[in-house]
Amino acid sequence: MNELQRAEYLSVLGVPSYVPRFVLPLAPDPRQAELPPAEEAAGPQQPPTASGIAHNPLPHSADQIITQPVQNPEHNARVLDEISALTDQTKRPQETVAVTPSPVAPPQHSVKPFVLNCWRIGEELLAVDSHEPGAALPLEALFNNILRALHWHQLPRQQERLQWPLTENRFGPAEDASQARDTFSSWLEASYSRMPVKSIWLMGSEAQDFCTPIPLESQVVEWQKARLISMPSLSQLLRAPELKRPLWNLLRTSYPTETRAE
Numbered sequence: 627m628n629e630l631q632r633a634e635y636l637s638v639l640g641v642p643s644y645v646p647r648f649v650l651p652l653a654p655d656p657r658q659a660e661l662p663p664a665e666e667a668a669g670p671q672q673p674p675t676a677s678g679i680a681h682n683p684l685p686h687s688a689d690q691i692i693t694q695p696v697q698n699p700e701h702n703a704r705v706l707d708e709i710s711a712l713t714d715q716t717k718r719p720q721e722t723v724a725v726t727p728s729p730v731a732p733p734q735h736s737v738k739p740f741v742l743n744c745w746r747i748g749e750e751l752l753a754v755d756s757h758e759p760g761a762a763l764p765l766e767a768l769f770n771n772i773l774r775a776l777h778w779h780q781l782p783r784q785q786e787r788l789q790w791p792l793t794e795n796r797f798g799p800a801e802d803a804s805q806a807r808d809t810f811s812s813w814l815e816a817s818y819s820r821m822p823v824k825s826i827w828l829m830g831s832e833a834q835d836f837c838t839p840i841p842l843e844s845q846v847v848e849w850q851k852a853r854l855i856s857m858p859s860l861s862q863l864l865r866a867p868e869l870k871r872p873l874w875n876l877l878r879t880s881y882p883t884e885t886r887a888e
Contacts, residue, residue, distance in 0.1 A: 629659040737806050740832045742788040743860075747773065748781035752823045752852075754814070754837050756830025756859045759789070765860040776877065776884040788813070790836075803836070810836040818852065825880075826852050830859030846880060855880060 633643050649656065741757040743765065757765065773779040790806050814837045818826070826849070828834045834842060834856050840849055847854040857876060858869045878885045 628662045630662050632659075737790060737803050737836075740790050742790075742810070742833060742837070744786040744788060745769065746784040746786075746817075746821065746823070747778050748783075749821075749823055750778055750781060751825050751827065752814075752817065753827040753829060754833040755827075756832035757861060761861060763861055763864050765864070768860050768864060772877075775874075776881055778884070790832075806836045811839050813837075815839050818850070822850075823852055826854050828854060828856050830862065833859070845876065853880065 636643050646653075739759055741759050743755045743757050745751070745753045745755075747753070753769070755765065755769070770779060773781075788810070790810075792809070814826070828837055828842075838854060840847065840854070842854065842856055845856050855876070857873055858866075863869050863873065
């Protein structure tokens with residue numbers, strides 16, 4: 627192996643080569659490394675032979691260069707006919723088809739605007755009440771009376787208000803029931819996952835139709851570690867006082883300890 631091959635192998639392996647410029651102290655005597663064989667000097671260029679010229683496809687003189695193209699009348703006539711046909715197709719007016727915009731299909735089940743009043747009572751309750759926009763009713767007072775009957779009126783409280791549709795779009799199509807169901811059921815699942823409670827009250831038709839994460843096969847349904855209880859809304863209780871007695875019986879059955887008379 628000569629010196630050039632050795633240096634090339636070391637560079638490929640990532641080993642740096644070090645060549646001192648002078649003899650280091652206590653170093654052995656230097657020796658001449660094997661050098662690669664000297665390349666033979668190239669001789670003078672020989673003029674091209676006749677056989678090489680014969681096999682060379684390039685022209686060697688001005689006489690071999692054709693300056694005028696070969697005239698072919700039949701080929702020229704065929705090209706002109708093709709150009710004329712393309713020109714006629716370009717000039718021919720194309721028939722325009724009138725496209726009528728298709729009307730936007732109305733939603734399958736349109737939903738009237740509504741409001742959901744939501745209360746979170748400590749770790750006991752998440753109540754979702756259906757409320758008609760613009761109805762001036764003492765909903766807060768009635769809800770406080772229900773909490774006082776269950777001895778939950780002193781627990782920490784958080785209140786939230788949701789409305790449908792989320793954004794008013796007077797120029798677009800109305801949003802249907804499936805979109806409302808996806809929106810509010812996802813909200814209820816996320817709210818419960820963030821802060822679990824023991825009971826979830828779905829008060830009114832909108833809360834029961836759009837907020838429930840599972841089908842309500844009965845008035846009290848178990849879901850995860852909470853109870854889903856369907857009951858009339860606060861507005862219905864105020865407008866139809868006869869619904870209060872069935873509600874009280876439902877609360878006594880569901881919460882026997884909280885509703886026990888002292």
